Every structure is written in C-alpha cells, then in structure tokens.
Amino acid sequence: MLKKSSHAFANKTQLLTTKTYARMKDERLAVTQSKSILYTAPLRRVMEFFAHETMRPSQDQLILDVAATIKNKGVLFAQAPTGLGKTAAVLAPALKAASEHDLTIFFLTSRHTQHKIVVDTLVQIAKKSGKKVPVMDLIGRRAMCVNSDVNVLSSRDFGEKCRRLRSTDSCSYYSEIWDDKKLSETTRALLTGFRQEPSHVEDVISLCSSNGVCPYFMTQLLGKKARIVVADYYHLFNDTIRDSLFEFAHKSLSNSIIIIDEAHNLPSRIRELLSDSTNTFGVYAAAKESETFDKELSEMLREFGEFLEREILLIPQEARVEREWLLSSLESMWSMTLGDVIIHLDRISEKVLEKEGKSACANLSHFFSAWLSQGSEFVRIVSREYSSGKAYAHVSVRCLDPAVTTKNVLSRAHASILMSGTLKPLRMYADVLGLSNATLKEYPSPFPKKNKRTFIIPDTTTKYSSRSDTQYARIAAHCLRLVNNTPVNTAVFFPSYAVLKSVRSYIEESCEKTLFIEDRSFSKEEKTAFIERFKTYGNKGGAVLLGVVGGSFSEGYDFAGDVLRMVLVVGVPLGKPDVYTNELIKQYETRFSQGWNYGYIAPALTRVLQAAGRTIRSSTDSGVIVLLDERYAWSAYAQFVPDDAVTVKDPLPLVQKFFNSLA
Ligand code: SF4
The missing domain is CATH 1.10.275.40 (Fumarase C; Chain B, domain 1)
Structure with missing residues (x-):
C-alpha cells in the first residue's frame, strides 16, 4: 500500500489552485468589462483547453497567433505584458495542436518558482475539459534527489555519482523503482496516481520520498506519456541533458512545441550555460x-x-x-x-x-x-x-553568441513560442537568438491606464563622470521626499551595491519608514523571510526596501496588491564595459550594426523594466514608477521607457494626487 506524503498532496494542490484562480477570476471580470471578445470559430476550437470561461482583451489575439505559428511550424516572439494571462492563452492552442498531432509541449522557464502557475493552469484545464492532461514537472536532478549522501555535491559531480550508484545498485531509491527489470508495484501505483491529474514537482518529491522511490526517475517515467513537460531552459538547451531526456521519455525535437517563458532571460542564460x-x-x-x-x-x-x-x-x-x-x-x-x-x-x-x-x-x-x-x-x-x-x-x-545553440534547437522544433512582458526590442531578441525570420508581435497592456503613473526626475544621474557626494545626497533627497510623504510600500532599486552603499547613509539619516536593505549574502530562506516581513507593512503605512536592479528582489518575486505600490529606479545599471562586454558590443556591431544597443544598453534597460514592473502584477493593481536619471528622458532610451512617462522635477504632488484619487 502507498504511504501518504507528509504534504497530503492532493489537498494541497486543490488549495493552491482554488486560491490562485479566485484571484485570477476577479481580475478577468474587471478587465473584460472594457472590451467584449468575438468568439470566432478558431477561438471556439481551442476553448476546451482554455483554463477560463471568458477571455481577456488581447488573449484572443495571442491565442490566434500561437495557433497560426504552430500550424505554420514557425517561431513567434510575443511581447505580452504582465496581466494579459499569457500562460493560459499560449497553453490552449498548444494543447489543442499537441493532442491532434501527437506532439509534446515543452514549457520552459528560467526559475523553478515559475512552474507553479503553469501546473495550476493545467489543473484548471483538466478540470474544465474533463480530460487528462499528462504532465511531467521537472527540475534539476540534484534538487529532486532524496538520497542525502549525494545531493550535497556540485551538479557535475552529482550527475557522475548518481550514475555510478545506479550502475552498482547502490541507491535504494532507484532500486525501489524496479522489480526484476520491470516497474515495481509501488512505482506502478504512484504512476497511476500522478497521471490522474497534473502534479506539482514538490508533490512528486514528497510522495516518492515517503515511498522510498527516486522522484527524478519517477518523473522521467511520467515523461513517457506526458503531453506537456514543464522544465528549465537547460533541459532542452544543454545537448547532453536533452539527449538523455529525449531518449528516456521517447521525445524528439521535431515533435515538440517549445514555449519559452520570460524569454528576455534566454540569451544570458544560454551564454552562461555554454x-x-x-x-x-x-x-x-x-x-x-x-x-x-x-x-x-x-x-x-x-x-x-x-x-x-x-x-x-x-x-x-x-x-x-x-x-x-x-x-x-x-x-x-x-x-x-x-x-x-x-x-x-x-x-x-x-x-x-x-x-x-x-x-x-x-x-x-x-x-x-x-x-x-x-x-x-x-x-x-x-x-x-x-x-x-x-x-x-x-x-x-x-x-558571446547564444544562437549557436538556440537557433539549432528552436528552428528544429515543430514550433517555438518565446514570450515575456519585457521582450523589447523584439527585433533584437530575434537577431540575438539567431531567428531573424521569426514572427514578432506586441500585445497591448490590459492594465487600465489610469492605474499607473510613471515619472522621470531629470536632475539626477549615476553616470560615472557625475558621481559625487552631492549627486548621492540629491538622489537621497528625492527618494526621501517621496517615501516619507506617501503611505505605501516602496522599493528603491539601485544600479549596483556600490551606489546603494553610497546613497544608503543619506536615506538612513532621515527616513521616517522602516527600512529593509537587501544583502547579497542572503540565503534563500533569509530572502523569503525578509520579503514576507516587508509585505506586512503594505497596509500599515508602508516601509522602504532598498535593493539592486538584477539583485534578489527586482525579478522573480510577485508583489501583487498592496504589497508594493511604488518603485523608484535610481540610475541606469550600465557597468563599465569589461573585456567580455566589449567583445559582445564588437560582435553585434559587426553582425547587425547594433553593438552598443544589443551588447550594452538593451540588456541593462530590460533589467530596469523588470524592476519597475514589480509594482503592478495584476490588472487590479495600481502603482507609481519613478525613474531617477536624466538619461531616461533621452531619445536613445525612449523605446524602453513606459509610454506614459512624464518628466518632472518634483513628482510628489502628482504622486499624492494619484494615490488620493484611488483612496
Ligand atoms: S537515483 Fe535518484 S535518489 Fe538515487 S542518487 Fe540518483 S537522483 Fe538521487
């Protein structure tokens, strides 16, 4: 008989799903009031795999574009703002095509935390359609390993050790999967359970651990019948890992629809990987x-x-x-x-x-x-x-060139969809990833314009030539004027830890709010505890988080609702070009005449947009973004700065008016 996991996984999944979708339903109702969708035949065809009863504005267009891309075996780059509901929109046509043509969907993310929304959406689809949606939710083997003797090793050493333990029958968790070269009774019972409804990887680990079975190889077995694999970028872009995954799970690139979430991260992640x-x-x-x-x-x-x-x-x-x-x-x-x-x-x-x-x-x-x-x-x-x-x-x-891998993988797949809320300029991502013939699409933001204000404060800068105590004091004065006079949680993101350190003492001197200061040595647990404490101030007059663009909190953390109402971005996070950056610039200048843009400016400004975007995570959120650097008003930066940005020396009266109008 199977042992239950300490998580009682079925109930947990149910709870998570209900909570997430209650919020999503509210948001959807709020937005659909502004535009009615014409449910044409192509849209009606995918409705059985659409997680909700109604579509949001722009979801319909994204669904049609994804369906056309899959039909034409193409590549789509989709700039789809937060709140559009891109996960549900992309999954519906992908699942429809995959079930009709026996294809497998690879939904790839840059962070493990992004798997949750995908699996939650699949649970909802399975419930709504009454159909089974076989899922393989996969993270790194080391992170899934329950053998405490080996999961402390580095990734490279761990892979080798795991291989040896298996080949010498020395890992009991692996041995437990088999019974005389056939699947054991426990394995078969677990597989049947996991195939009933999409399971989160945490639940697979927990239940397998309770039953003494290796979760990683259990997940690989789930992969054989999986219609959708939720995994990290490296599972497909590392040749060795992809080959072994495909061999074990009986998959191939030509029969795969690849969806890349948060695709703005792909170029840098692939460069690191290689x-x-x-x-x-x-x-x-x-x-x-x-x-x-x-x-x-x-x-x-x-x-x-x-x-x-x-x-x-x-x-x-x-x-x-x-x-x-x-x-x-x-x-x-x-x-x-x-x-x-x-x-x-x-x-x-x-x-x-x-x-x-x-x-x-x-x-x-x-x-x-x-x-x-x-x-x-x-x-x-x-x-x-x-x-x-x-x-x-x-x-x-x-x-230098991630296209050595991305072009090969994405153009050989049946179809590929790359999406993000910050994928501008789209042409740059297509060029950099070696997919210049791809379809490029930008979808309008579903946020009511009145819910957001963006300001540029022009008498500040963090340009190297202008850095001085006077400049730091001026930056701090602007930040203090805003945070001390608005009753909301605010995050101030600096271009580097060095600038944070230089401005910090001025802020500490006169800040009337509780300060939360990011420390780059935070462990995962410390980060979670830090952010949970910060969140509690959201409806208690507000606190101030000092962090760094590209640091722990400017991307990946969700601050929906009252948790974060104002983001100040200090300076532009352009480091002094080192040898590597200069080579990147040279490469993109030679190939696209876009050296500085592709190799230097755009990656930095994408990080700024990610940080600024923390304030509005759902379509019912409202918030203010303030960019403190004269360069944001320059025409060279215009394509990255939000359309509603207003340049103003002292934005406080307008910020207060905005928050008062919402009260
Ligand atoms: S077989 Fe599974 S449990 Fe055993 S060492 Fe490898 S990953 Fe860990």
Whole structure:
C-alpha cells in the first residue's frame, strides 16, 4: 500500500489552485468589462483547453497567433505584458495542436518558482475539459534527489555519482523503482496516481520520498506519456541533458512545441550555460589529485599553474587571449599535447569519481575540452582575481553568441513560442537568438491606464563622470521626499551595491519608514523571510526596501496588491564595459550594426523594466514608477521607457494626487 506524503498532496494542490484562480477570476471580470471578445470559430476550437470561461482583451489575439505559428511550424516572439494571462492563452492552442498531432509541449522557464502557475493552469484545464492532461514537472536532478549522501555535491559531480550508484545498485531509491527489470508495484501505483491529474514537482518529491522511490526517475517515467513537460531552459538547451531526456521519455525535437517563458532571460542564460572556466586553485587541485596516479601529469599541471601565476603579473586586470596562447605555451612546457592530457585527466577522474564522488581532474578536463573545441562565437579571457589579498589567475571560455545553440534547437522544433512582458526590442531578441525570420508581435497592456503613473526626475544621474557626494545626497533627497510623504510600500532599486552603499547613509539619516536593505549574502530562506516581513507593512503605512536592479528582489518575486505600490529606479545599471562586454558590443556591431544597443544598453534597460514592473502584477493593481536619471528622458532610451512617462522635477504632488484619487 502507498504511504501518504507528509504534504497530503492532493489537498494541497486543490488549495493552491482554488486560491490562485479566485484571484485570477476577479481580475478577468474587471478587465473584460472594457472590451467584449468575438468568439470566432478558431477561438471556439481551442476553448476546451482554455483554463477560463471568458477571455481577456488581447488573449484572443495571442491565442490566434500561437495557433497560426504552430500550424505554420514557425517561431513567434510575443511581447505580452504582465496581466494579459499569457500562460493560459499560449497553453490552449498548444494543447489543442499537441493532442491532434501527437506532439509534446515543452514549457520552459528560467526559475523553478515559475512552474507553479503553469501546473495550476493545467489543473484548471483538466478540470474544465474533463480530460487528462499528462504532465511531467521537472527540475534539476540534484534538487529532486532524496538520497542525502549525494545531493550535497556540485551538479557535475552529482550527475557522475548518481550514475555510478545506479550502475552498482547502490541507491535504494532507484532500486525501489524496479522489480526484476520491470516497474515495481509501488512505482506502478504512484504512476497511476500522478497521471490522474497534473502534479506539482514538490508533490512528486514528497510522495516518492515517503515511498522510498527516486522522484527524478519517477518523473522521467511520467515523461513517457506526458503531453506537456514543464522544465528549465537547460533541459532542452544543454545537448547532453536533452539527449538523455529525449531518449528516456521517447521525445524528439521535431515533435515538440517549445514555449519559452520570460524569454528576455534566454540569451544570458544560454551564454552562461555554454561558458566554462578554471583558476589556479582548480589547476593545483587537479595536480594534487593526479599525484598518486600519474606523477608526470601531476608535475605538468603544477607547471601550468605556475605559468598562469606568472602570466597574470604581465597583464592588466584582464585580457582577451587567443586559443593559441594556451596551446603554444603548453606545447613549449609539456611533453604531450593538450588532447592527450585530456585523455589522461579523464582516466584519473573516472577512478577518483568512483571513490570520492567528485574530481578536480574532471573539472579541468571539461575546461580544456571547451578551450580546444569552441570557435569564434566564444571569447577567451584571462584575469587577475584576489582571494584574501593574494592574486590568482582566472581563465575562461565565454560564449558571446547564444544562437549557436538556440537557433539549432528552436528552428528544429515543430514550433517555438518565446514570450515575456519585457521582450523589447523584439527585433533584437530575434537577431540575438539567431531567428531573424521569426514572427514578432506586441500585445497591448490590459492594465487600465489610469492605474499607473510613471515619472522621470531629470536632475539626477549615476553616470560615472557625475558621481559625487552631492549627486548621492540629491538622489537621497528625492527618494526621501517621496517615501516619507506617501503611505505605501516602496522599493528603491539601485544600479549596483556600490551606489546603494553610497546613497544608503543619506536615506538612513532621515527616513521616517522602516527600512529593509537587501544583502547579497542572503540565503534563500533569509530572502523569503525578509520579503514576507516587508509585505506586512503594505497596509500599515508602508516601509522602504532598498535593493539592486538584477539583485534578489527586482525579478522573480510577485508583489501583487498592496504589497508594493511604488518603485523608484535610481540610475541606469550600465557597468563599465569589461573585456567580455566589449567583445559582445564588437560582435553585434559587426553582425547587425547594433553593438552598443544589443551588447550594452538593451540588456541593462530590460533589467530596469523588470524592476519597475514589480509594482503592478495584476490588472487590479495600481502603482507609481519613478525613474531617477536624466538619461531616461533621452531619445536613445525612449523605446524602453513606459509610454506614459512624464518628466518632472518634483513628482510628489502628482504622486499624492494619484494615490488620493484611488483612496
Ligand atoms: S537515483 Fe535518484 S535518489 Fe538515487 S542518487 Fe540518483 S537522483 Fe538521487
């Protein structure tokens, strides 16, 4: 008999779903009053898979565009503002097409927290349609692992250790899945339960753990019949992970509809995913590890470490180097080629991994392989870093062009939909991801215009040439005037921790509200506790959160309702271009004559829009955005600044009038 999970998962899912949809229903009613939808035949066709009874304005158009994209086997970039209900809108035509043509939907997100709304929507669809919607809700294997002996390892080491435990029958959770090469009775009972209605990954983990079964491989089994897979970007964009997922779950790219949520994150996430690096500590660790297996190799690696230490004294803080820089240096130093060294490292790492579960030789082998194989879409950088005051070398192979992977994956799929509330300029994302022929669509915001005001304060800036105590004091004075005179929760986002630190003391001196100051060392639990405490001030006169654009709270956290009514964005988060950024700029200038825009300005302003967007998360929310930097009034930035922005030296009277009108 199956053991129940401590979460009593069925009830939990029910509760979450009811709560979420009660709010969504209220919002939908509020918006649909302003426009009636004409339910044409193409819309009626997908209604069985639409989570709600009625559509919001713009949802109908998004549904039709997604349906056409899937029919034409194309790619759609959709700039769909928050509140439009894009998850439900995109799922309806995708599920319809997938069920008719036996396709699988891959709904990919950049954060695990974004899975919840997708699975909640699928629960609603299953209920409304009376049909089963088989789902595979997948996160990283390490995060799903319930074997406490191994889930503390790094991702790379963990994968290897898990493989070995399984091949030697040493993980009881994996063994429990099988019974003499067939699925065990427990596994079959769990599979039947999970297939009854879409299950959140947390519930799968909890129930599998209670029954002594590996949740990750249970989820893989669910994948075989899944109509929709909810996963992270890397599950499809990492070749090795995709191949193994497809093999186990019997999927293929050509039979997949790929939906990328929060697609503005895709270029940077793919660049990170494809990049690799090492440092002198890693090299010496590999030298030590190889000592007992291969003295000659160990000595060669030590020489390499010393070479790096000498080299970083000859360069400025960082320098671009060519592939040959390392190859010719190693050739003069070593008695074997880099390719041979990789083979030796792999042999040693196999033995070490078997015993220790992690290996410095394995990491160095990965790095050397990347150094050897990556082409002109990558840049090689050597830099001097410091640890406890001592200099060490950092060497990296960094991806410049995410299209090396995205073009290959997204254009080979049956159809691909990339959507976000901040996907402007659409042309840039299509170019950067290598999909220049895609359809580009922008949908109007469903928010009543009267619910939001945006102001630009022009006598402030965080330009490097203008940074001074006088400037910081002026910025603080503007912030204080606004937060001390409005009874709402406010977030002030700075372009960096350094600017936050410079302005913070002026704000602390005269702020009349409780201050919440972001600390970059916060753990996940500390962040949650911090934000929950901040939220409680929303209906008690308000508090002030000081954070950083691109930090912990400017993206990913939902501040619906009274929780956040005003966002101040200080400055423009443009860092001093480093070697890597300069290479990005050069690349996009050569290819699209858009170097500064694609490589520097647009990514920074997308982060600003994400931060500013925290204040209005649902169509019944209302709030104020204030941009404190003269550059927001420049024409070069106009395409990123909200249309309703008004430039005004002192916005307080207008802000107060706005909040009073809503009271
Ligand atoms: S088989 Fe499952 S439980 Fe065992 S180590 Fe691998 S992921 Fe963890």
